[in-house]
Structures are given as structure tokens and as C-alpha cells.
Amino acid sequence: MRIAGPVMPWCGGNRYELLIDGPAFFPVMLEAIGQARHRVDLEFYLVEDGECAERMIAALTAAAARGVRVRCLFDGFGCYKLGQPQRDRLVQGGIALRFYNPLAWRLRFRNLHRDHRKILLVDDSIGFTGGAGITDEFWNPHNGDNYWHDVMVAMRGPILEHWQRLFDAQWAHCNHRPIWDFPLPQRPPRLPDVPFGSQGMGRVAYAAARQHRDILHSLARHLTRAKRRIYLATPYFLPPGKVRRALMRAARRGVEVRLLLTSHHTDNPPVRYAGHRHYPRLLRAGVRIHEYQPHFLHMKMALVDDWVSLGSCNFDHWNLRWNLEANLEAVDPELATQVASCFSRDFAESREITLEHWRTRSLLKRVNHGFWGWLDRSISSFMGR
Numbered sequence: 351m352r353i354a355g356p357v358m359p360w361c362g363g364n365r366y367e368l369l370i371d372g373p374a375f376f377p378v379m380l381e382a383i384g385q386a387r388h389r390v391d392l393e394f395y396l397v398e399d400g401e402c403a404e405r406m407i408a409a410l411t412a413a414a415a416r417g418v419r420v421r422c423l424f425d426g427f428g429c430y431k432l433g434q435p436q437r438d439r440l441v442q443g444g445i446a447l448r449f450y451n452p453l454a455w456r457l458r459f460r461n462l463h464r465d466h467r468k469i470l471l472v473d474d475s476i477g478f479t480g481g482a483g484i485t486d487e488f489w490n491p492h493n494g495d496n497y498w499h500d501v502m503v504a505m506r507g508p509i510l511e512h513w514q515r516l517f518d519a520q521w522a523h524c525n526h527r528p529i530w531d532f533p534l535p536q537r538p539p540r541l542p543d544v545p546f547g548s549q550g551m552g553r554v555a556y557a558a559a560r561q562h563r564d565i566l567h568s569l570a571r572h573l574t575r576a577k578r579r580i581y582l583a584t585p586y587f588l589p590p591g592k593v594r595r596a597l598m599r600a601a602r603r604g605v606e607v608r609l610l611l612t613s614h615h616t617d618n619p620p621v622r623y624a625g626h627r628h629y630p631r632l633l634r635a636g637v638r639i640h641e642y643q644p645h646f647l648h649m650k651m652a653l654v655d656d657w658v659s660l661g662s663c664n665f666d667h668w669n670l671r672w673n674l675e676a677n678l679e680a681v682d683p684e685l686a687t688q689v690a691s692c693f694s695r696d697f698a699e700s701r702e703i704t705l706e707h708w709r710t711r712s713l714l715k716r717v718n719h720g721f722w723g724w725l726d727r728s729i730s731s732f733m734g735r
């Protein structure tokens with residue numbers, strides 16, 4: 351498989367389980383590693399020293415010690431808070447460790463290319479993807495109630511073979527041919543149609559900078575065809591114009607369109623402010639906007655009618671320009687129900703932003719929205735969006 355190349359097909363007969371928040375998904379992931387017999391592959395953007403990484407390293411080195419082949423592919427920037435002692439422990443524990451695009455002066459803007467994927471594959475038996483990183487923000491067993499709100503999905507079935515192909519290709523390429531050396535596509539990829547009436551259908555949708563963006567094209571296609579509902583969650587709301595326009599058009603034709611976004615609990619206030627500049631037009635078109643109150647909302651998940659897309663992609667123009675991303679797309683009644691319930695609970699714990707509320711925002715907020723919005727626009731046009 352060429353890394354910037356083919357679109358993955360749909361395949362049936364898969365089973366999914368949505369796992370909500372670190373205290374739910376990390377123990378399941380660790381248990382899966384504990385039961386590995388042949389192979390564990392891990393590709394993660396964010397990996398930092400702490401209790402969470404400690405548990406993960408212990409599970410990985412224990413697997414390697416009993417003869418399991420363990421490979422870790424971490425992003426060269428996302429893991430900068432993973433100290434040398436932990437890296438040494440991994441390597442001395444028999445784990446093959448690679449880094450994607452470590453920072454270097456000579457790369458200049460190309461330092462912005464990041465491997466943002468979050469994938470764990472264990473044998474051919476179970477795989478996980480979602481939005482989390484291996485850091486204490488997502489799970490600290492000693493501090494149970496304080497976490498970034500995110501989801502991972504556990505996957506079983508033939509789709510694991512496609513995830514394995516994606517991982518193997520990236521593992522092989524990461525030390526050789528950088529993504530920017532691949533030619534830009536002449537036209538958008540040809541996406542396979544969603545099969546009708548099956549259970550457990552799934553597809554690996556991925557992005558590789560501007561060279562391959564099937565996550566975006568697929569999302570846009572589903573937004574355009576939506577009939578009943580569109581629920582979309584992202585922590586960094588800077589969607590490409592194509593996505594914004596599709597959301598507004600859907601709302602105008604009567605589709606229930608609801609966004610789940612961050613509140614003041616965010617790790618990046620400037621990005622939140624920059625995204626706010628899109629609120630008025632979306633609200634006028636009939637899009638409902640909810641800001642999640644209990645924690646930092648970090649999940650990236652879309653439900654369009656019964657089609658689900660969830661994984662690493664924030665659906666924002668920055669991620670889609672520079673990053674490697676990977677999402678599960680699924681059409682499966684059980685998963686759609688789990689995702690819809692997750693959204694319903696989160697909407698109930700959110701503050702809905704209305705146009706009236708928007709018009710009465712403070713002067714300081716207006717200045718922030720204006721400044722950060724202008725900066726986002728200016729940098730994007732400088733980079734030739």
C-alpha cells in the first residue's frame with residue numbers, strides 16, 4: 351500500500367464497542383495488550399511521562415518479555431514530554447520504537463507535519479482508535495474524576511486487516527520517504543459507496559496531509575446527503591469552508607444539525623476564540639451549538655443519520671493540511687445507538703449558545719474573537735490554504 355494512495359474499501363462482519371473516557375478505555379486497552387500473543391502495534395500522537403504512560407510501558411514491556419513483537423510509532427513532537435528514561439526502557443525492553451518527523455531546523459515549515467493518529471492493534475483480535483493520547487490528562491488512575499472527555503472504539507473483525515495495512519505502511523515509510531515527497535492528487539479520491547442494510551460495516555478512512563484527505567471528502571459527502579441528523583463533536587472548531595457550508599445547507603433543508611464544542615475548559619483558548627467567528631452564520635442558518643461544560647471536550651466524532659466517523663481527526667483545516675489522521679467509518683445500528691446516546695448525554699451537559707446570547711457577549715470576548723479569527727485567516731492564506 352502506498353501511504354498517500356488508495357482508499358480503503360468497506361467490509362462487513364465487524365463488531366464495535368464505544369468506550370467513553372480514559373477510566374473506561376485504558377483498562378480495556380491494557381488488558382488487550384496483556385493478552386497479546388504475537389503482535390502489538392501502537393501509533394500515537396501524544397505520549398507523555400506520567401502514570402498513564404507508566405502503565406502502558408509496563409504492559410508493553412511485559413508483552414515483549416513474553417515474546418510478543420511490539421512496535422511503537424510515536425510522533426516526534428507529540429512525544430516530546432516522554433523523557434529519555436522512558437524511551438530507554440521501551441528500547442531495552444525489546445520494543446521497536448520509531449518517531450515520525452522529529453523536529454529539525456532544516457525542515458522549517460515541514461516541522462508542522464505530524465502523525466496525529468491514535469491506533470492500537472493487538473494480534474488480529476482487537477484494535478482501538480479514537481481521540482485520546484497516552485497522558486495523565488486522559489487517565490490517571492490516582493485521580494479518577496479529572497480527565498479530558500474523549501472516546502475510543504474497540505473493533506473486532508476483518509477491518510483489523512485494513513488497520514494493519516495502514517500501520518505497516520506508515521511504519522515502513524516513516525524512516526524513508528516523507529509525506530511531502532508524494533505528489534499532490536489531481537482530483538479527490540473516488541470514495542466507495544456505503545453499502546446498504548448490513549451490520550458491522552466499517553472502513554478505515556485516513557488522511558495524509560494534502561496528499562490524501564479521504565476523511566474530509568467522505569465527511570463532506572455525508573453532510574451533503576444527510577436526511578435526518580448531523581451531530582459533530584470536535585475540540586478545535588476550525589472546519590474547512592466546505593464543511594461549514596454543508597452544515598448550513600443541511601440545517602436550512604431541515605436536517606437536525608448540532609455541534610458539540612468546548613467550553614472555557616480548553617487547552618487552547620486562541621483556537622476556541624478563532625472558531626467562534628463562525629458561530630453567527632451557523633446559528634442564523636439553524637445550526638445548534640452546544641458547549642460542553644463538565645470537562646475539556648477532546649473527542650472527535652460525527653454521526654450523520656446512521657453513519658459514524660470517529661478517530662483522530664479534528665475535522666479542522668490545520669489537521670487536514672499537515673497531519674496523518676485515521677478514523678473509523680462505520681454503519682452499524684448498535685454503534686450508531688451508542689454514539690447517539692453519548693451525544694444526547696453530552697448535549698444535556700452542555701450550554702446551548704443562541705444568537706441572543708451571542709449578541710450580548712462582552713467586549714473582551716469580541717476583541718479575542720476578532721484578533722484570533724484574523725490571525726487564523728491570515729496564517730491560512732499565507733500558507734496558501
Ligand SMILES: O=P(O)(O)OC[C@H](O)CO
Nearest residue numbers: 395396466481483617664
Ligand atoms: O491534537 P489532539 O487533538 O490529539 O489534542 C492534543 C492536544 O493538542 C494537546 O495539547
